[in-house]
Amino acid sequence: MSTAKVAAVAQGIGSDEVAVLADFSQAFATTLDVNQTVRQAVEQIAAHMNAEAAALFLIDGSKGELVCRACFGPVDVTGLRVPKGRGIVGRAIKQNKVQLVQNVETDADHAGDVGGFVTRSILCAPLTSGEGAIGALQVLNKRGGELFNDHDRDILRLLAVPTTLALSNARLAEDLMEQERIRREFQLARQMQKDLLPKREKDCPVVGINLPAREISGDFYDHFTLPDGRVAFCVGDVSGKGMDAALLMVRASSLLRWAGKEGTPPDLWLKRVNDEICTTVTGGRFVCVLAGYYDPISGVLEWSNGGLPPLLLRKPDGSFQQIIADGPPLGILPGIDYPSNRAFLGDGSAYIFSDGATDVRAGESETIGIEGFQELIDAVVELSPRARLRGLVSQLRRMQLADDTTLMLVEENGEEAQYLGGISICCDAECLRLVRKTVDRQLTALTVPTEVRQRVVLAIDEATANVIRHAYQGDPGGRMSLDIWRRGDAVEFVLRDWAKAVDAEAIKPRDLNQCRPGGLGVNLIDMVMDEWGFEKPEQGQGNVLRMVKRLQFNSAAKVASVAA
Amino acid sequence: MAQENGCTTTEESGFQVVMVQGEVDLSWSQKLRKAILDALGKSQPVAVDLSKVSYIDSSGIAALVEGFQSARGKGQHFSLVAVSQPVIAVLELARLDRVFPIFPSLEQAAQS
Numbered sequence: 027m028s029t030a031k032v033a034a035v036a037q038g039i040g041s042d043e044v045a046v047l048a049d050f051s052q053a054f055a056t057t058l059d060v061n062q063t064v065r066q067a068v069e070q071i072a073a074h075m076n077a078e079a080a081a082l083f084l085i086d087g088s089k090g091e092l093v094c095r096a097c098f099g100p101v102d103v104t105g106l107r108v109p110k111g112r113g114i115v116g117r118a119i120k121q122n123k124v125q126l127v128q129n130v131e132t133d134a135d136h137a138g139d140v141g142g143f144v145t146r147s148i149l150c151a152p153l154t155s156g157e158g159a160i161g162a163l164q165v166l167n168k169r170g171g172e173l174f175n176d177h178d179r180d181i182l183r184l185l186a187v188p189t190t191l192a193l194s195n196a197r198l199a200e201d202l203m204e205q206e207r208i209r210r211e212f213q214l215a216r217q218m219q220k221d222l223l224p225k226r227e228k229d230c231p232v233v234g235i236n237l238p239a240r241e242i243s244g245d246f247y248d249h250f251t252l253p254d255g256r257v258a259f260c261v262g263d264v265s266g267k268g269m270d271a272a273l274l275m276v277r278a279s280s281l282l283r284w285a286g287k288e289g290t291p292p293d294l295w296l297k298r299v300n301d302e303i304c305t306t307v308t309g310g311r312f313v314c315v316l317a318g319y320y321d322p323i324s325g326v327l328e329w330s331n332g333g334l335p336p337l338l339l340r341k342p343d344g345s346f347q348q349i350i351a352d353g354p355p356l357g358i359l360p361g362i363d364y365p366s367n368r369a370f371l372g373d374g375s376a377y378i379f380s381d382g383a384t385d386v387r388a389g390e391s392e393t394i395g396i397e398g399f400q401e402l403i404d405a406v407v408e409l410s411p412r413a414r415l416r417g418l419v420s421q422l423r424r425m426q427l428a429d430d431t432t433l434m435l436v437e438e439n440g441e442e443a444q445y446l447g448g449i450s451i452c453c454d455a456e457c458l459r460l461v462r463k464t465v466d467r468q469l470t471a472l473t474v475p476t477e478v479r480q481r482v483v484l485a486i487d488e489a490t491a492n493v494i495r496h497a498y499q500g501d502p503g504g505r506m507s508l509d510i511w512r513r514g515d516a517v518e519f520v521l522r523d524w525a526k527a528v529d530a531e532a533i534k535p536r537d538l539n540q541c542r543p544g545g546l547g548v549n550l551i552d553m554v555m556d557e558w559g560f561e562k563p564e565q566g567q568g569n570v571l572r573m574v575k576r577l578q579f580n581s582a583a584k585v586a587s588v589a590a
Numbered sequence: 591m592a593q594e595n596g597c598t599t600t601e602e603s604g605f606q607v608v609m610v611q612g613e614v615d616l617s618w619s620q621k622l623r624k625a626i627l628d629a630l631g632k633s634q635p636v637a638v639d640l641s642k643v644s645y646i647d648s649s650g651i652a653a654l655v656e657g658f659q660s661a662r663g664k665g666q667h668f669s670l671v672a673v674s675q676p677v678i679a680v681l682e683l684a685r686l687d688r689v690f691p692i693f694p695s696l697e698q699a700a701q702s
Contacts, residue, residue, distance in 0.1 A: 455617035462613070462645065480645075480679055487647050491616040538685045542655065546648035546684055553683055 043181055046074050050185060054192030060199075061096070063192065068163075069098040071185055075178055077165035079143065083108065083115050084153075084161035084193070092116065092161065099166065101141035113137035118150040119159045124183055125150040128173045149174040151182040153190040160197075163189060212241040215272055222279050224249050231322055231514075232259045234434040235415040237382070237422070244271035245380050245430040246279045250286075252319070258286045260317035261334060261434050263380040265355075270311070278303060278313045278356070292318045292330035293366040296356065300332065304360035312355040316378050318367075320436050325372045325515040327436060330364040332356050335384060335396065338377040339369055340407075346400050372515060372576065375411075375437040377403060382431030386422050394425070411435050438514030446471075446510040446517070453494050453504030461490050461508060465519070468510050472517070474577055482517075482575050485554035488547035489521050489571055497525035497569060516556070516576045524568035530560040593642060597625045603700050606634045607671075611642035614650030623653035630660055635667030637699050640677045651684060658690055667691075669699045 050070070053063050064082055072080035079099025083092040090110035094103050111120055117135050118125045127148045130136040139145050143166075150164035163186050168174050219242060223234070234247035244264035251257050260282045264271045278299070285298045295317055303313060316337065318329025329337060333355030339347040353364035369376070377399075385393045394402075406417035415433050422431060449464045451457035465486045469479040486508065498504035506523040535552040536545045551558055557574040595612030606629035614622060629636045638654065640646075654670065661668030669691040673681070681687040693699040 455615065458615045458617060458647075459613060462615075477679060480676055481683065483645075484647060484680060484683070487615060491647060491649065494616065542659075544652055546651060550648055550680075550683060 042074075043184070046070065047184060047188070051188045054188050054195075060192060060196035064189070065096045065098075067185075067189060067192075068096045071163070071182075072098045072165060075149075075165050075174075075181060076169045076172070077149075078167040078169060080163070080165045082161065082163050082189070085119070085159065092119070095161075099143065101143040103140055106140060108137060114148050114150050115162045115164055118152045118162045118164075122152050122154060122159060124152070124179050126174055126176075126179050147174055149178055149182055151179075151186040153186050153193065155190050155194045157194075160190065160193060209241075215242050215269070219243055219246070219272060219275065222246065222248075222276065227251075230257065231320055231438055232257050232434065232436050233411050233415060234259075234261070234432065235419055237419050237431040239382070239430050240267055242267075242269065242272040243430045243432075244268075244275050245382065245432040246275050247432050247434050248279055248283055249434075250283065252287075252289045254289065255323060256289065256319040256321045257436075258289070258317075258319050259378070259434060259436065260286065260315055261378045261380060261432050263314040263334060263382075263430070263432065265310075265312050265314075267430065270309075274307065274311055274313065274357075277306070278315070282315065282317060286317060289319070291366060292328055293364045296330045296332050296353070296364040297362070300356040300362065300364075301360045303357040307357040312357040314355045314380070320371065320376075322438065322514070325370055325438065326368060327371045327376055328366060328368045330366045332364055335379060335381055337367070337369075338379075338396065338400070338403075339371075340375045340377065340400075340403060342373040344404070344407075348396060371436065371438070373438065375435060378434040378436070380430065380432045382429035383418075383422060383433060385429055386425040386431075388425050411437050444512040446512050448507060448509035450505065450507045451490075453498045453501055453506065455491065455494055458487055458490055458494075462487050464508065465510065469517070472512070472577065478575075478577065481554045485551045485573065485575075486519055486521070488550045489519075489573065492547050493521065493523045493525065493569075493571075497523050497528055501525075513574075516574050519573045519575075521571040521573070522563065522568060524566060527567065528560070528569050533560070593644065597622050599625055599629050601634070603696060604634060605696060605700065606630075606632050606636045607696060608636065608638045609642070610638060610640055613645035614643055614653075615645070615647045616649045619647070619649035619653050622650060623656060626653055626657035627660065630657060630664075630666060630668070633666070635669075635699075636661060637669050637671045637693075637696055639671050639696070641672035641674055643674050643677050646677050646680055648684070651680060651686065654690065655686070667699075669693055669702075671696050671699050 050067060068080045068082050081097040081103060082095050084095050086093040092108040092115060094106040097103050108115060110116065114125050114127055114133065114135050125148065127133045130145050130148055146167050148164055148166055150162055152159055153161045153163060163182065165182065223236060232249040234249065236243055236245055236247060244267055245262065247261045249257055249259040262278050264275045264278060281299045281302050285295055296315060314333035316329060316331045316334040318327060320327050331352035333352060336348040336350040339349060349367055349369060353362060384395050384399050387393055402418055402421045406414045409417055415435055418433055446468045447464065449460060451460060462483050465483050466479060469482060493506055494500065504523065504525055506521065509520045511518040533548055535549040538549055551573065555573045556576045559572060561570040561572055563570050593612045595618055597608055597610045599606055599608050608625050608629050610622060626638065658668050671693045672695055673692055678687065
């Protein structure tokens with residue numbers, strides 16, 4: 027009703043009506059329970075209009091059926107359904123006009139009575155919001171045998187206005203609440219998915235990150251340490267997005283953890299999970315999975331790939347190697363075999379990722395692909411593993427991320443070193459024996475093969491002898507210390523002295539083709555060690571010689587070193 | 591079983607045989623050097639028996655190299671015999687395994 031019309035109607039009404047209208051509006055404006063307010067309103071309307079009964083109908087669902095939502099009178103017709111366009115109430119909505127029927131017997135549209143109530147006259151006003159008709163408000167049988175008149179019609183029209191408003195607001199509120207409920211459900215689902223991701227572990231060589239394109243993700247990753255010291259890992263990508271993909275993701279990740287606990291070879295691991303998923307997955311859903319183990323002692327990665335992008339190996343020299351050897355995604359064909367791969371990781375890094383990482387677009391161009399992803403890696407390569415993954419994610423976010431994205435990085439943590447032992451000696455060649463013994467004992471504990479052990483012992487002996495002979499020049503008051511660290515697959519020897527600083531530039535291996543008695547020590551160190559060099563001491567004078575030997579540990583070594 | 595470090599020189603089948611044992615390092619490699627040079631002073635073929643050497647470092651190798659070069663200058667026989675595995679490993683590492691005349695035994699050195 028327009029403001030002008032309301033004003034026109036209002037001219038004809040008395041102070042009683044104004045009071046009722048004010049009460050109505052007030053009640054609707056302050057209510058928290060619209061259903062209850064509507065019930066009270068219907069009762070008040072019936073009382074005020076001196077009617078035997080009153081009812082509120084609302085259009086329900088797409089069929090346009092009317093449902094009685096509240097009523098007052100001798101017969102409860104709440105829930106009564108009237109087909110679209112039927113009855114006087116239907117006509118009021120169809121014509122969007124108040125219907126005043128003083129004798130229903132003469133009106134062909136009257137739908138009939140319910141529960142023994144005899145309808146004589148009907149006054150029915152449509153409820154119309156900005157989006158069209160939402161229902162109708164009707165009063166039946168004016169008490170005392172009187173008939174509804176034009177004044178009553180205006181009053182009902184007037185009362186229909188706040189009722190409509192209240193109902194519209196209530197619907198809006200309901201929609202909002204429903205949206206809020208769904209949002210909360212998604213939040214819970216997302217939280218549950220997050221809970222399924224592995225907890226952050228200190229010093230773990232495997233780190234992962236998951237970036238959902240929507241609230242919930244079809245991607246997942248997991249890693250856990252086996253009793254033999256190997257770290258099991260997997261990255262998965264469920265086809266599709268949304269709740270169904272999320273539920274399959276939950277199932278797939280649980281199955282993978284369950285089947286990987288025993289350290290089953292990766293090919294059998296995937297085969298087992300594939301067979302299990304195939305028994306339950308329907309509707310063309312499938313899961314791409316890459317799963318495997320990393321052995322921190324041997325530095326070897328072994329894995330199988332079921333449909334995920336190839337594992338990307340970044341070698342210490344900065345070159346990349348894509349290892350493509352895979353089987354089909356899981357959940358498509360039971361009983362199939364998966365190929366397995368092995369690679370020596372050493373000081374390199376392995377990147378495992380879902381296709382979300384390569385299917386991003388930089389501007390309008392094609393997707394960046396694996397080569398583009400390699401460039402992103404190069405841009406963050408200086409960062410620590412976890413910071414690197416975060417850096418990759420923020421680079422991907424800047425592009426048009428279309429899919430869930432999961433990244434995993436397997437890398438020996440270069441910052442964490444394990445102290446194995448050490449020795450302090452005085453500047454006396456007699457002490458060399460002790461140095462050799464100390465080194466030999468540590469390397470034996472790491473089950474380093476005899477030949478390698480002998481060479482390393484020799485190199486350390488040479489370095490120590492050089493300090494005695496050259497740095498201290500035999501000064502019996504000199505002292506030095508040797509500390510031995512394990513850093514991933516490397517053993518680090520730090521030889522510290524407090525002699526006059528040596529000219530590090532002058533200490534170089536000589537040409538071995540010249541057969542002469544002296545100066546062989548540096549050659550031996552250079553040949554045996556993978557890296558060596560002088561560093562400035564943190565405090566005081568002297569020299570720090572750091573020597574690094576990378577070793578191919580066998581998997582029993584960790585146990586042995588703990589036992590030692 | 592750890593052996594006492596040291597060397598003794600004996601005459602055997604016309605050879606000056608320097609028998610070395612233990613771990614040869616900076617602490618006594620000068621003694622070995624002197625023993626070898628003394629043996630070379632006898633104008634007989636010299637064989638250094640390294641069968642009982644469990645360790646040798648570059649200072650010990652240097653003593654051997656010096657003896658070898660001194661003998662070569664004088665046209666004197668100088669060989670290493672019964673070289674233990676740890677010594678061979680170091681000679682290989684220093685690429686000296688093909689420089690020294692090496693024989694499995696004194697007899698074979700004598701036949702050469």
